[in-house]
Amino acid sequence: MNVLELSEQEIVRRNSLAELRKMGIEPYPAEEYVVTGHTKEIKENFKDDAEPREVRIAGRIMSRRIMGKASFMELQDSEGRIQVYISRDDLCPGEDKDTYNIFFKKLLDIGDIVGIEGFVFRTQMGEITVHAKNIKMLSKSLRPLPIVKMKDGKAYDAFEDPELRYRQRYVDLIVNDGIKDIFLQRATVLRTLRSVLDEAGYTEVETPTLQSIAGGASARPFITHFNALDVDMYMRIATELYLKRLIVGGFEGVYEIGKNFRNEGMDRNHNPEFTCMELYVQYKDYNWMMAFTEKLLETVCIAVNGSTERKVGDNVISFKAPYRRLPILDAIKEKTGFDCNGKSEEEIRAFCLEKGLEVDETFGKGKLIDELFGEFCEGTFIQPTFITDYPVEMSPLTKMHRSKPGLTERFELMVNGKELANAYSELNDPIDQEERFVEQMRLADKGDDEAMIIDKDFLRALQYGMPPTSGIGIGIDRLVMLMTGQTTIQEVLFFPQMRPEKVVKRDQEDAYTELGIPAEWVAPLQKAGYLTVDSLDGANPGKVHQEICGLNKKFKLGLTNPSVDNVAAWIDAVKK
Numbered sequence: 328m329n330v331l332e333l334s335e336q337e338i339v340r341r342n343s344l345a346e347l348r349k350m351g352i353e354p355y356p357a358e359e360y361v362v363t364g365h366t367k368e369i370k371e372n373f374k375d376d377a378e379p380r381e382v383r384i385a386g387r388i389m390s391r392r393i394m395g396k397a398s399f400m401e402l403q404d405s406e407g408r409i410q411v412y413i414s415r416d417d418l419c420p421g422e423d424k425d426t427y428n429i430f431f432k433k434l435l436d437i438g439d440i441v442g443i444e445g446f447v448f449r450t451q452m453g454e455i456t457v458h459a460k461n462i463k464m465l466s467k468s469l470r471p472l473p474i475v476k477m478k479d480g481k482a483y484d485a486f487e488d489p490e491l492r493y494r495q496r497y498v499d500l501i502v503n504d505g506i507k508d509i510f511l512q513r514a515t516v517l518r519t520l521r522s523v524l525d526e527a528g529y530t531e532v533e534t535p536t537l538q539s540i541a542g543g544a545s546a547r548p549f550i551t552h553f554n555a556l557d558v559d560m561y562m563r564i565a566t567e568l569y570l571k572r573l574i575v576g577g578f579e580g581v582y583e584i585g586k587n588f589r590n591e592g593m594d595r596n597h598n599p600e601f602t603c604m605e606l607y608v609q610y611k612d613y614n615w616m617m618a619f620t621e622k623l624l625e626t627v628c629i630a631v632n633g634s635t636e637r638k639v640g641d642n643v644i645s646f647k648a649p650y651r652r653l654p655i656l657d658a659i660k661e662k663t664g665f666d667c668n669g670k671s672e673e674e675i676r677a678f679c680l681e682k683g684l685e686v687d688e689t690f691g692k693g694k695l696i697d698e699l700f701g702e703f704c705e706g707t708f709i710q711p712t713f714i715t716d717y718p719v720e721m722s723p724l725t726k727m728h729r730s731k732p733g734l735t736e737r738f739e740l741m742v743n744g745k746e747l748a749n750a751y752s753e754l755n756d757p758i759d760q761e762e763r764f765v766e767q768m769r770l771a772d773k774g775d776d777e778a779m780i781i782d783k784d785f786l787r788a789l790q791y792g793m794p795p796t797s798g799i800g801i802g803i804d805r806l807v808m809l810m811t812g813q814t815t816i817q818e819v820l821f822f823p824q825m826r827p828e829k830v831v832k833r834d835q836e837d838a839y840t841e842l843g844i845p846a847e848w849v850a851p852l853q854k855a856g857y858l859t860v861d862s863l864d865g866a867n868p869g870k871v872h873q874e875i876c877g878l879n880k881k882f883k884l885g886l887t888n889p890s891v892d893n894v895a896a897w898i899d900a901v902k903k
Contacts, residue, residue: 329850330884331850331851331853331878332854336471337469338882340436340469341469343433343436343467344467344469346433346434347434347467352434353464354464355465356464356465360385360463360465362385362442363383365384365405366406366408366409367407369447369455369457370407370455373447373449373455379446380447381444381445382444382445382447382457383442384409384442384443384457385441385443385465386402386403386441387402387404387439387468388401388435388436388437388441389401389408389437389472389474390474391437393432397412397413397414398432399411399412399413400413402441402443402457403501409456409457410450410456411443411445411457412458415427417459418431418460418462430462435464436467437471437474438471438472439464439466439467440466441462441463441465442462442463442465443459443463444461444463445457445458446460472498473502474502486503489817490825493817493820494825494828496821496822509813509818509819510819510821512810515631516627516630516803516806516810517803519626519631520584520604520623520803521584524582524606527580529582529608530580531582532573532578532581532582532583533583534563534570537553537560537561537562538562539558540780541561541562541563542567542782543563543564543566543567543724544565546564546565546589547589547590547591548564548588548589548590549588549589549590562588564589565603565605565800566603567605567607567724570583570798571607571753571785571798572785574607574609574793574796575789575792578609579608580606580609581607582604582605582606583605584602584604585603586600587603588600593824595814595817596745598804598816598817600824602804603800604800604801604803605798605801606798606799607796607797607798608797608798609795610794611796612736612752612797613715613736613751613797615797616750616797616798616799617650617713617750618648618649620740620748620750620799621649621711622648625647627646627806627810632810637809637812638812639743639809640812640814642743644710644711644743644809645710645711646711650711650713650740651710651712652713653713653715654714654716655704655714655717656696656718658700659700659703662704663703665678667696667699671692672692675695675696678699679698682702682703684699684702691720691770691773692718692720693719693720693721693722694721697721705741705744705746706744706745708742708744709742709743709744710742711740711741711747712740713740713741714738714741716731716737716738717734717737718734719733719734722751723764723767724753724754724760724763725737725751725753725754726751726754727754727759735751735752736751736752737751737752742809745805746802746805747802747806747809748799748802749799750797752795753793753796753797755792755794755795757786757790760789764782764786804819833853833859836849838859838860839852839860842860842897842900843896843900844897845889847884847886848875848886851875851878851879852871852875854878855871855874855875855878856874857871863901864898865898868894868898871894871897872889872890872891875889875894
């Protein structure tokens with residue numbers, strides 16, 4: 328990397344790196360550094376009247392206060408931060424004081440990772456502190472961290488830009504308090520889910536991510552190519568059809584927590600790659616699943632928050648069972664006054680158009696009802712609410728309702744205005760299932776790119792006989808949002824999908840050399856802001872000359888300075 332591509336601080340740090348090696352200090356040592364304590368437990372276990380505890384800690388330097396022969400620094404490890412006291416004469420008991428005067432004071436930077444060996448004590452200011460007897464370099468940081476500075480109650484240089492935070496999550500985790508806690512709570516959510524499902528006797532399984540048919544949901548898939556078989560494959564949009572094959576195979580209950588992929592939009596509630604938990608249990612129905620889901624979410628909320636309530640934005644949401652149950656057609660009637668029950672596809676489409684919804688002839692009855700619900704109902708359900716009994720057109724994998732013709736035994740759980748879970752009494756009639764798939768293909772022919780494809784192997788599995796089964800899918804990312812009080816999905820994903828980084832246009836070296844500009848002066852010109860040859864057009868030769876010669880001197884490049892006339896000739900060549 329050319330030195331001119333670095334910031335001044337980066338250059339200083341690389342020079343420090345070289346100096347460390349000259350002193351015989353390896354900035355990236357290979358050997359294990361044995362840690363005997365962490366910041367949180369050191370503070371919790373400290374007793375003023377006990378013998379001083381000897382510790383070895385390791386972490387990142389987050390701040391320093393150098394005061395002549397003694398200094399303080401703040402060290403951050405995986406659990407938190409602790410103050411470290413460094414005395415020159417304790418660190419360097421002999422005549423040689425280089426470890427303190429050069430290594431510590433001049434060659435260490437904020438962001439460096441070090442090991443500290445010493446003992447724990449309490450300062451006169453009352454702060455629990457580690458008195459360092461030895462410092463070991465563990466990793467040199469070559470990029471400066473954004474360090475928040477406070478003045479008159481106002482924060483400066485805070486790392487708050489969402490785009491930067493999500494793109495550089497590693498920095499976000501280092502410098503912003505509370506971010507790591509969100510992901511520790513996410514781990515608690517997953518751990519609790521697994522614990523409840525395992526205790527119920529259900530088996531965690533893994534099914535293919537690459538699938539020959541994108542089935543189990545209505546969504547647009549990502550398509551890839553499998554070279555070995557020379558066939559197109561799909562990233563899975565759901566785990567459903569494979570899990571139900573396992574129920575056919577004799578498992579009492581199976582669940583999978585894994586990634587699904589849907590080639591759709593990104594917003595505050597959607598990421599094209601998301602985590603879902605799907606559960607299928609034999610000899611159960613959707614009424615049983617509603618009761619099980621209530622208790623499951625109540626248990627998760629208590630595990631994460633210590634109670635059944637969680638504040639999300641302006642709303643306090645209670646996950647205490649039981650939850651309201653409301654048929655979808657009743658919900659639409661409640662919010663719009665329009666009763667979809669018994670209405671034809673044309674009548675429902677006419678009402679949608681009357682209400683200003685963008686629908687057309689490709690929208691079947693189910694999709695029209697879905698549009699009405701999404702527009703007028705979904706966002707109004709803040710407290711957990713089971714929306715039940717969906718029309719058959721919206722539910723191609725669901726058993727027909729036992730007492731309501733044209734409807735199915737399906738529910739979606741709405742929380743804070745968004746869908747959190749989707750569940751069925753699973754369709755296990757292979758003939759009915761095949762007819763539903765055929766209807767989905769008819770919708771696809773009309774232009775619905777989210778309609779399901781017929782999965783003939785799944786139909787074959789059903790023909791062997793699947794027990795009555797209830798299944799559910801819960802969006803883990805949305806569940807974590809609710810349990811941690813976050814309002815955007817990006818806050819609960821370590822690395823959410825992002826648009827490509829914007830790259831400033833920069834001409835290649837040969838674009839300059841073709842104009843007669845020596846190759847060694849291309850980097851100084853670009854450092855001075857002339858990133859393209861066109862940017863030199865109309866430039867003042869004297870100004871350009873001053874800028875690049877200044878850089879030559881400042882960065883000790885050792886180049887022979889051109890004359891102003893030389894620079895003028897470069898600029899004239901651009902005009903031609």
